[in-house]
Amino acid sequence: MARKKPPELLPGTLDLMILKTLAVGPNHGYGIARRIKQTSDDVLHVEEGSLYPALHRLAKRGCLDSEWRSSESNRRAKYYRLTRKGRTKLKAQTRNWAQLTTAIDKVLSARTAGKAATKGWA
């Protein structure tokens, strides 16, 4: 039996996670992924194949600055930092997230029909 594991990231939320993580302070890619994993209690797993393209996208759009530095464990690392635009985007995305989840939760909390109601075509 092949069990399908659920996605470990909600599509469309990666940018928000990255921006928020960088709002805590500058960080490099690997560190961002680790931090997201940590603060989500090991629920969110960011694949490198998603992470780096996302970082490049955000940088290209002017939301991030980057600089090569040496990491705390003495390794070559590219540190990212929020720009003003990035901070603006973070705010917008955060608002949007709240709005959407509220809306979705409304739909999800609608009363469900009893079992009988789904048995026939009524």
Added chain:
Amino acid sequence: MARKKPPELLPGTLDLMILKTLAVGPNHGYGIARRIKQTSDDVLHVEEGSLYPALHRLAKRGCLDSEWRSSESNRRAKYYRLTRKGRTKLKAQTRNWAQLTTAIDKVLSARTAGKAATKGWA
């Protein structure tokens, strides 16, 4: 000034919205879209170009049954209904949604550095 409107749907949640809406009772595509819009207080807008492919996907995977009937306004309509598999999937997706949003909210509620901390590369 071209104002970019935020997405009116969170990617990856459409299936869940559809399944939940059908748990209330059988319905046709157009009606499903209308109901999602209603119960979300006009925040969620399901485009027909997203809706119908999604319905076909779900039906193909055995989550939905369908039947041509006449709608309440006397029009030809394809009614969909949850199958047992669909109900199972709804439960799983609902759980998954709760888990992911909880995780994301944890990340979002992490303490943010003051403005000074993002000014330099420290």
Added chain:
DNA sequence: TCGCTCCCCTAGTTGTTCTAGGGGAACAGT
């Protein structure tokens, strides 16, 4: 008859995420 609402559909584009690789350099252990 005209316009509007209801209702269905799909081809092709776009965008994001993941898979599946590719590196290199530091460090700990043997």
Added chain:
DNA sequence: ACTGTTCCCCTAGAACAACTAGGGGAGCGA
């Protein structure tokens, strides 16, 4: 000195969901 592990970067292509931009048809009210 070598080996394995961790840390750190990257990309091409596949997969897939959502949207754009169309295409219908049929009922209904004016």
